[in-house]
Amino acid sequence: MSDKKYLRNDKLPHIWCPGCGNGIVLSALERALEQANVDKDKTVIVSGIGCSSRMPTYMDFNTLHTTHGRALAFATGVKLANPELTVFVIMGDGDATAIGGNHLIHACRRNIGLNAIVVNNNIYGMTGGQYSPLTPTGMKATTAPYGMVERNFDLCELAHAAGATYVARGTVFHAKPLTDLILESMDNDGFSMVEVLSTCPIGFGRRNKIRGNYELMEWVKNRAVNVKAAAKMSEEDLRGKLLIGRLYSEPAEEYTKCYDKIIEIAGKEAKR
Amino acid sequence: MSDIRLMQGNEACALGAIHAGVRFYAGYPITPSTEIAEIMAEELPKYGGKFIQMEDEIAGMAAIIGASLTGKKTLTATSGPGFSLKQENIGYAAMAEVPCVVVNVQRGGPSTGLPTSPAQSEIMQSKYGSHGDRGAIVLTPSTVPECFRLAVRSVNLAEKYMTPVILLMDEIVGHMREAIDLEEERKAEVYDRKKPDCGPEDYVAYAPDENGAPVLAPFGAGYRYHVTGLTHDETGFSTMVPEKVERVNRRLVDKIENNKEDIVMWEETCTDDAESVIVAYGGAARAAREAVELLRAEGKKVGLFRPISVWPFPDKALTALAAKVRSVFVTEMNDGQLAGEVKKVIGGKVPVDGLFVMDGEIMTPQEIADGWKGANQ
């Protein structure tokens, strides 16, 4: 029996399919929380709807499983109402970038102190494998039977452009570096986003003829290039690749701290 | 001592909410409710509270639910289109039993409709707008002081019954100016949310109290539990076990229905000797009250029944009244939404007619009096 410090071990086994990347992400996140030694009673885990959003169920904190796409908006309420809380927000690619895309860019813009983790398995897993804004062009999904016709987002570029002050990308293949990136993201006092390139063996892998669970992990690995290695690579070699590692770290004043100043100003006006 | 001011219903609503202890507001600008957001933006930080203008209506609703889970009293305000957008998360608040208040200053619809004109066409949406069954608390003020009073009561009921409460205003009461004695109104009692009376090890988040409502500890207080919009059992974790599913769904209805006596509010005017009663609420009740005066001046024994809580509907009081009168006349600024409920309650014992206006203009007392006469010849 699992006895992880930050898990509700009695809730395991989880609901995910064999070989699903969600378990690897949860495991990496749990190790990051252990290494950071976070206070269980002062940490909140928020999620939206989808396979990865079931993660909080297994985590021993105040956990908030919200509506589809809205996790960041709920989390904004939690954090602003009580800035002492450490707040993680776990979302899938459809959740964060399609139905929740508006909340994502505005959470980035505000630089509110949330730690967002976007588990990108390239597909809507829970509903059976429809395409998302992160399905690579040309790949197949149940709603893209002839291949994804739309162009996909580069999520990290999107978050950076919208104002996120820490942006990183990891993968489920690189499990230990993923823990390190999550840990590092927690040091940023502001909005941090870690995109995790993950796997959906059933909804994405099989449909795209990547049949083995490990084979799909290798497919993820082969799409990724470490940002340091990329600096020495040609544009040609980088075509179609996704950079992994810490991509942006540009500290700026955190939103709830800015609001505290408003309270100070308003309080003085009230006394006048 | 008194502190009499001339102010809008929207302003009275905001001040009432602050009196009730609201310290968190998240919303999105929309006519004719925007003044509430503007006042909250200015006032809340003076009390150490927080205001945030979110990126859309949905986010405003989501943020107040998140904030409420930290133990804060929360409110948002909106109007027609925004109220439609908030529905999914209103259902979430009902399912997850997170107290919050949603003010809907009704304007003309459907769709963008008449942004600056009044209507009362969200009577049914305010109860049934979100999918699934649940009990609903919906209050409708008809004067400026009542906007203050019902804002306080909405917050109190939300915190007591752990549910979203809809304060269903309309453009008439929202934008009209009237005298209000703040000193007097600020004597209103304030209810604070229960805290667990056991330690974290014995805590069961969704175990109902004597009212059928859970006692949710503020996030960060050492009580770790799970909140979800999935159908869940008393532990808060999702379930598909039929008995457990039935139990939570039944409780969401019963915690309101079984406490109706505590929740329902209504007002009767000139009903002691009435032979007919006019039913009206919100802004439209103001014209109905004058219509009663006009008809009384002509010797017609007409009274006014004004539901203040449209949901739960004051059915017992209206049933008692219906036993004494020969007819009922409903007047509202929609196609007869509450009239349907009135007919259901009266059950054919006396005829129910009505004047239903959808032109964006408040009906005049004379129109109501004429309508009543037409129906009661």
Next chain:
Amino acid sequence: MPAKYQKEIDTRLCKGCGICVDLCPKEVYDRDALGKPIIARDENCVYCKQCMLHCPDFAIEFIPLKEGEA
């Protein structure tokens, strides 16, 4: 390599995805009839823990051995 840890596989949690078997650089594991890992060549293990880090099911534990237990 001298044993530093004892590996435990929780077959109740394991869903038999086979990632540990395929990923192990030293071919420590074989598959059982259900596709779940069996520790077949423990002596090959270099304790890189990659199987544990990549197990989606929290089914693999490396339990440190006390001195003399090896």
